[in-house]
Amino acid sequence: MGNKKRGKKSTAANDDRANTRRHATVTTPVDDNTTLVPAAVLSRILDYTSQATVLNVAAVCKSWRGVAQAHELYYAHVSLDGDGCSSVVEHSEKSKQFFVSIFDAVHDAHFKRLHVFLSSPTPDEVDDFEDGDDEVDEIMINNLTAVKMIEIQMRYIVHLDMSLPYTYKALLEMFLRTKPAPVLEELYFCFDGEPEAGPGPFASLPPDLFHGSAPALKSVTLTGVELTAKPVRAFANVRRVLLQQYSSEALLFVLHNFPGMTHLTLDFLAADFDNRYIGLDEPVPPQAVKSLGARLQHLELNLYASEMGLPTQLRTILEKQAIPSIAVSLCAEEPEEDDSEIAAAYDFAPFLAHVGKPYRVVLRRERQYSGPTAEDWERRPHDAEASLVMEIFSLGSHFKRRFTLLQRLPELAPHIRELEVADVLLRELFRELDSMSLPRLKRLTIDFDLPQRDEANAWEDFARRGSGKIECPNLESVTLRCVMAYRPSVNDQDVAAVLARFKPGSKLPELCCAGVTLSTGDDSSLLSSIVEMHI
Secondary structure (H helix, E strand, C coil): CHHHHHHHHHHHHHHHHHHHHHHHHHHCCCCCCCCCCCHHHHHHHHHCCCCHHHHHHHHCCHHHHHHHHHCHHHCEEEEEEHHHCCCHHHHHHHHHHHHHHHHHHHHHCCCCCEEEEEECCCHHHHHCCCCCCCHHHHHHHHHHHHHHHHHHCHHHEEEEEEEEEHHHCCHHHHCCCCCCCCCCCEEEEEEECCHHHCCCCCEECCCCHHHHCCCCCCEEEEECEECCCCCCHHHCCCCEEEEEEECHHHHHCHHHHCCCCCEEEEEECCCCCCCCCCCCCCCCCCCCCCCCCCCCCEEEEEEECCCCCCCHHHHHHHHHCCCCEEEEEEECCCCCCCHHHHHHCCCCHHHHCCCCCCEEEEEEEECCCCCCCHHHHHCCCCHHHCEEEEEEEECCCCCEEEECCCCCHHHHHHHEEEEEEEHHHHHHHHHHHCCEECCCCCEEEEECCCCCCCCCCHHHHHHHHCCCCEEECCCCEEEEECCCCCCCEECHHHHHHHHHCCCECCCCCEEEEECCEECCCCHHHHHHHHHHHHC
């Protein structure tokens, strides 16, 4: 009897294990090392089908899941774009369509993942409508109903984008508090105010937004929304934060609200609008924040040049916290303000406080391509289509800094070991460093794959009509480089003329051409030309 009982238990256990194996066969993705259709090919296949059920491939493996979840078929897009309305009737029609679309998406979409966009005309725009006396009330009712519908369906919304006038600031207190947001990944809130009232903030976020739960939320953008010492619990897992048009006081509350952030972008107000701006001459207040959190990897700052300099809060953070990557864009408060005046408005040292010497410095113009064809991507845009960028890398650590001006190059010159410069910026480089020395420079790279100033050949123009000299006594190598599809051809005498302006020491640097063709002569004739010009 004992043996039979043991046999019976053993059989039951075997059945359980068999059921477990069968269940695992159905639900567990196959190993990612299995030979499968490549992700790029799968994406093209999905482009040619309209059946959402094909997205069941997401259950096959991790790489396929990533392709499926990035595809448009995976989501339903629902929009109430009130900004484009010209009448109450049009807004009401769009509002009705919004309700129908969100209802259909929730009940018919295969995966029930929604991207929701809501915007509204401003009160001034509504005043220009000519179809009734109660237009403001009707549009407000439409928007209130839309927000209530969004709250009801929050469990399906992956991306939420709301851009509303300040008159709707009570919406966040009335709605979006009773339902969690289990799949919400990206959030954008924008509240605009009256032009004469300044930039805000115009609304505040309740601590129990989304019922305090948005576990998948990783990216948040806020404009005209106040941050306070009461943290928004739904932001606990946010990694990327963009705060637009904020005062220096916001720094006091960023870490309270986003304790897990790794990337932070701060778009500061002009000092004239920031009545809580603390100038350089002011003492550090006792409540000053000295860190934005140990997890922060990248800080991006959009600052207005001001005689008041950096806000003390920001300067303290830059000096106390070692942030691996910082990008700084300096803007003029007045359009006619000169770049040199903008650069002089700020103390450069705090930005480099933790960047170990020596440096690798990259001077370039950031590409801003337009157009869908390959030719559009391969052409070299004009100056108006690109912005000037200076990047500073520490050769002894992983620290990086990025600026939009070159005027502080003389401060960096003694510590630059590697320099990469776009051919179109050579004139600016020599203007900033003329008759100066780069005593530690060993490697120089000139890039030909960045936007040029105009239709004329910027390289040729500088080689034949440029001026200035920079002492580089320890220069060991020079690389002419182009990584674009075209291969520029440069005259070897022009190369000699340009390199001679860097005034190498007694030992001639090694020359390397990567993706660049010398149009006449060979390397030996080029070096001879350099020797002649050097003498």
